[in-house]
Every structure is written in C-alpha cells, then in structure tokens.
Amino acid sequence: MDEPRALLIAGPTCSGKSAIALMLARRLGGTVINADSMQVYRELRVLTARPTPEEEATVPHALYGVRPAAEAGSVAWWRGTALAEMERARAAGRLPILCGGTGLYFLSLTKGLAEIPDPGEGARAEARALLSELGAAGLHARLGAADPATAARLSHADSQRIARAWEVWRGTGRGLAEWQAEAQAASAPWRFTAILLAPPRAALRDAVTARFAAMLQAGALEEVRALLALGLDPALPAMRAHGVPELAAHLRGEVALDEAARRAILATGRYVKRQTTWFRHHSLASTGHTHTIHARIAGLTQFSEQELSDLVTFVRRDG
16 A cells, blocks of 8 residues: 655754645645744744744644643654644545654654653753753763764754753663664654755845844733743743743843844754754655745745645645
C-alpha cells in the first residue's frame, strides 16, 4: 500500500510560513499542524506569532496553544502527538500540512528519533542549576570537556539544548550524540513533500524588527506580565521564548522598553541565522526534492494566481 502523504512547510522565524500554509491548506484541503516548539504553549499567542483565531477558523489547525507553559515540551512528545494529528487529518480526507521552524521536529518525522532513557529529575535539576550559575556559554564549555561530540553540534548560545545535553550525559552516562547515533526509532511511514522558505537575510532582519514592534502593539508586554505572575521556573522553555527574558527584565525595572526590544530583536536575529544554517544542511523531503522560495516575506500574502497554481502543482506532482 502506498505511503500516505504530508506536506512540510519549513523556514526561519518571520519567513512567512503560516501565511503560505494557510493559502495551501485552502487550495489543497489541508489541516495545518504546528511544528514550532514555542507555539505549543497556550500562554504565548502574541510573542510566538501563533495564527489568529480567525485564521484557525478558516481551515483546521492542530497543536497550537495545547500545552501549559508550566510543562516543558519535548521532541518525543511532539512527534507522537503530531503523528496522531496527521492520522486524524488523513481519516478526514485532508492533507496534513506541518508548518514551523523547529528543525528537530521535522527531522524526528523524516529520519526517526533516538530512544533515550529518562535522565531523571536529579540530572535535570543539576542542568538547570549549572545553566543559571554558568550561563549558556559556560555550561557549553563544561559540556565540551565531558561530551565533546555533542558540544560540537550545539551553538554556545542555545541554552535549552545545552542543558538537555548535560542532563542526558549526567543521567545516562552517555552523550546525546552517542545515543542519537545508535538505535533510532523508525522514520514515520509517510511520504513527505517539502517547501522551504529562505528569504534574504536583510529581509528577515527587517521582518524581525517589524514583527516585534507589532507584537508590542498587540499586547506582548501584558502577555509576559501574565506569564511572570504564574511564578514558573525560569529554566522552562516557555520562559526562554524570544522576547520573554528581555521584556521580563523591563518589567522588573532593569532596562528601558526600547533596550528590551533591541535585545529581543538581536536574540531573535541570532536564532534566525541558526535556523537558516540548519535548514540549508538538512533535507526534509522524502524524494530529496524541496521547493525553495528565496524571496518574499510580507509579499507572501500577495502571490499571483499563477504562482499559487505552480505551488499546488508542485505539491501534487511531488506526491
């Protein structure tokens, strides 16, 4: 029996993924499934640029705002939940359209996922404490001495993955890279077609700046204030979402709002650069053939009829 089909729409933050996913879902009868690690948190609609309620009502959406900020998500949790949503879409006669910028989420579907034992709460607590004490760069240096193979894969600023790598090494006695190279869960039994958005870097920088200004107008500061009122562990992923630490510093009276915005935009820009590099070096389509859109950001909602028809034709032909 032929494998069922799914469409992946990937790219860095602010490249216009949600807009094109919505357009294609309308044309192809699709269900848009979130593949962004921060858009799963229900308290962060504004700062993660989740689809609006109006957009979500246009076509079926799944895995947006489904997890409380108090609970850390994981690649394994997302993979299992996404596969269930994909099956649900298929049963309804709809095309699953996975949309997001978290490369490891996509990779867990297309290449499989390492089966890693739970490191335990002690290892997690140690990782959080060291991250707080040493900072991301300091913990990365310590990880480099203990598990150089994994450290070499991680950015010095990627605090979440550095902490995860440390807890795996401490809790299992083996490095994350070693686990990942060993027993892999089978790739998902689906045929994947991929569209990659890769606008010019200067255009992305401008889009990040414009989006953060729009987020402030839309209530990002109030969103962070409500998040802080929950009294959550600052090491939780939701507490480190882009804009949260910077606006939290402003709310504590440590920096002016303009400076907080500048820092948030800078941090987001660094993340966009890492995303762009990651997608450049990883193939997502089952066929190895990915349709790449090199231009357009704001213009994603202004595709000509011919351009939209060409995208629809690519998806149908590649499948």
